[in-house]
Amino acid sequence: MEELIQPVNNRTFDKLCNVEILRKAFKEVRKNKGAPGVDNVTIESYESNLQKNLEQLSQELTLWTYEPKPVRRVEIPKPNGGIRLLGIPCVKDRIVHAAIKILIEPKLDSSFSRSSYAFRPGKNQQQAVCRAQEIVKKGKVYVVDIDIHKFFDRIHHDRLIGRLRTLGIEKEILRLIGQTLRSGIMNNGISEASTIGAPQGSPLSPLLSNVVLDELDKELEKRGLEFCRFADDCNIYVRTYKAANRVMESVEKFIKGKLRLEVNKEKSKVDLARRTKFLGMIITAVTIMISSISINAAMFKVKTLIPRRTHLTLEESMERINRWYMGWSGYYRMTQQPRQLKAIEAHIRRRFRARLVAQQKKRSSLAKMLIKNGINKRSALATSYSNKGTWALSHTRAIEKAFPNKWFIEEIGQRIRSNEKHSHWTTI
Numbered sequence: 001m002e003e004l005i006q007p008v009n010n011r012t013f014d015k016l017c018n019v020e021i022l023r024k025a026f027k028e029v030r031k032n033k034g035a036p037g038v039d040n041v042t043i044e045s046y047e048s049n050l051q052k053n054l055e056q057l058s059q060e061l062t063l064w065t066y067e068p069k070p071v072r073r074v075e076i077p078k079p080n081g082g083i084r085l086l087g088i089p090c091v092k093d094r095i096v097h098a099a100i101k102i103l104i105e106p107k108l109d110s111s112f113s114r115s116s117y118a119f120r121p122g123k124n125q126q127q128a129v130c131r132a133q134e135i136v137k138k139g140k141v142y143v144v145d146i147d148i149h150k151f152f153d154r155i156h157h158d159r160l161i162g163r164l165r166t167l168g169i170e171k172e173i174l175r176l177i178g179q180t181l182r183s184g185i186m187n188n189g190i191s192e193a194s195t196i197g198a199p200q201g202s203p204l205s206p207l208l209s210n211v212v213l214d215e216l217d218k219e220l221e222k223r224g225l226e227f228c229r230f231a232d233d234c235n236i237y238v239r240t241y242k243a244a245n246r247v248m249e250s251v252e253k254f255i256k257g258k259l260r261l262e263v264n265k266e267k268s269k270v271d272l273a274r275r276t277k278f279l280g281m282i283i284t285a286v287t288i289m290i291s292s293i294s295i296n297a298a299m300f301k302v303k304t305l306i307p308r309r310t311h312l313t314l315e316e317s318m319e320r321i322n323r324w325y326m327g328w329s330g331y332y333r334m335t336q337q338p339r340q341l342k343a344i345e346a347h348i349r350r351r352f353r354a355r356l357v358a359q360q361k362k363r364s365s366l367a368k369m370l371i372k373n374g375i376n377k378r379s380a381l382a383t384s385y386s387n388k389g390t391w392a393l394s395h396t397r398a399i400e401k402a403f404p405n406k407w408f409i410e411e412i413g414q415r416i417r418s419n420e421k422h423s424h425w426t427t428i
Contacts, residue, residue: 012103013172016096017062022054025099028203029091037090038072038186046091057092066176068093070184070191071199085153087185087199097180097204104169105207111167112210113217118231119206125230125279126334129288132228132235136273137285140226140237142244143276146251147267151232152205153197155212156260157181160198163211180204206231212259219254228278235278244270281334289337298328298344306351308358308390317355318408321348353403354394373402 015021029043036042046053060066071087089097109120117128148154160181161174169177180202185192198205209231220227220236225247227236236251238244248270252263269276274284280294305321312320325348329341360366363384370380375398383398393399 012170015103016099016173016176017058019051019054019058021099021102022057022095023050025095025102026050026054028098028102029094032203034094034201035072035074035088037088037093038069039090041091043091053092054095057095061096061176066096068096068180068183070186071194071201073185073187074201084200086201088201089180089183089199093180093183094201094203096176097202100173100176101204101207104173107169108167108207108211112214113221113229115221115227116210116214116217116229118229119210125331128228128230129279129281129283129334132237132273132278132283133285133288135226135228135237136283138226140239141273141285142238142241143271143273143278144236144238144244144248144251145267145269145271145276145278146234146236146248146255147264148232148234148255149262149264151261152200152209154261155181155198155208156196159260160208160212163215167211177204177208215259216251216255219258220251230279233279235276237273241270280332287336288334290332290335290340294332295340295344299347301328302344302348302351306348306355308355314352314355318352349403349405349408350394352408353399354390356403357393357399358390370398370402375402 026047030047033043057066069090069092071089071093074086074088076084076086105121112120115131117123117125117131157178161178164174164177165171181198182194184194185199198208213229213232213234216234217227217229225236225238227234229235236244236247238247248268252268255261255263274282276282277291277293280291282289282291301324302321305324306317310317325344329344332341335341356369357366360369367377367380367384370383371377375383379398383393383396386393386396388396
């Protein structure tokens with residue numbers, strides 16, 4: 001029988017077993033929400049008897065009787081097609097993962113490259129995009145755009161543990177991380193072994209991904225290359241097309257030979273920065289703008305959130321689109337072309353105007369509605385009895401004047417506030 005490891009002289013492991021650290025970790029898990037794992041225990045259920053559950057978990061860790069359960073396999077459709085495989089650990093396991101992250105992240109993060117921007121305290125996408133523009137302004141206009149194929153699913157366990165060991169992580173923590181990585185996958189009630197990969201639903205996996213890819217960062221720095229990396233999306237900037245191709249070939253060999261990962265050749269390419277999407281943006285020396293792919297995806301999202309026919313009230317539809325738009329625009333406000341955001345906002349309003357028109361089953365009803373909203377009778381009748389369809393009518397002067405931009409803020413905003421006591425519609 002394997003001898004129990006005593007935590008007496010292991011400061012990090014001692015802290016991990018502390019109930020207060022586990023409580024702090026639980027708060028992080030609760031904040032991130034998430035579905036239950038294979039044991040079907042929800043966050044709310046675990047919290048209902050929190051003190052007892054945390055004390056029991058502390059004891060299991062101290063005595064080394066803790067055993068992580070397999071993660072629950074979930075398939076999430078990607079916006080551009082394909083499937084993203086998520087692994088959802090049980091709440092108890094997520095607490096352990098979060099506690100490990102809390103304890104080792106400060107030590108690991110201090111060793112990471114300044115050119116790494118994902119999953120790090122004080123780092124974000126906007127900083128990555130701004131730094132990329134700084135590099136392009138130097139004349140490095142060619143991009144080696146590298147995407148790693150199924151990165152999280154192909155992380156090599158032994159290499160990761162070895163890397164953590166060289167970074168000074170204690171053997172007890174390494175053993176727990178190893179147990180986490182090898183906990184298995186539950187797919188349709190069948191348990192499968194996990195010999196490679198890290199579950200994307202784990203609070204610890206983003207940190208571990210940076211540990212793996214920091215080797216790539218250090219290699220690029222050693223070669224004197226300027227780059228920006230966000231998770232497994234890495235853009236390397238050089239001055240010439242010839243140099244870019246040379247870098248692509250050598251970096252691909254390093255990723256395959258050293259990291260034991262595969263470059264996604266369909267998504268990776270060499271091209272000019274002005275034709276390369278990075279974090280949804282197009283970056284040039286002159287400007288930063290939202291890519292056409294991201295704009296088209298947003299237009300399609302608006303269409304699905306504001307369909308022609310729906311059982312939702314106008315207020316409910318506006319609340320739903322507003323929740324999405326606040327998040328979407330909050331991210332894409334890094335654009336230096338504000339008209340792009342205005343175009344999405346205009347499209348949202350037009351979809352609603354089209355819906356208001358479509359709700360009037362008779363032309364006479366549409367005319368009455370326009371007159372009620374301040375349109376003179378002649379213009380209201382001319383608009384209503386024209387041969388234009390619903391979508392064309394939504395862009396006519398009479399309809400836009402009857403339902404101007406401020407109507408969406410004042411009239412609808414007031415209705416929403418009366419129900420929800422708040423509204424974000426001042427942005428639209």
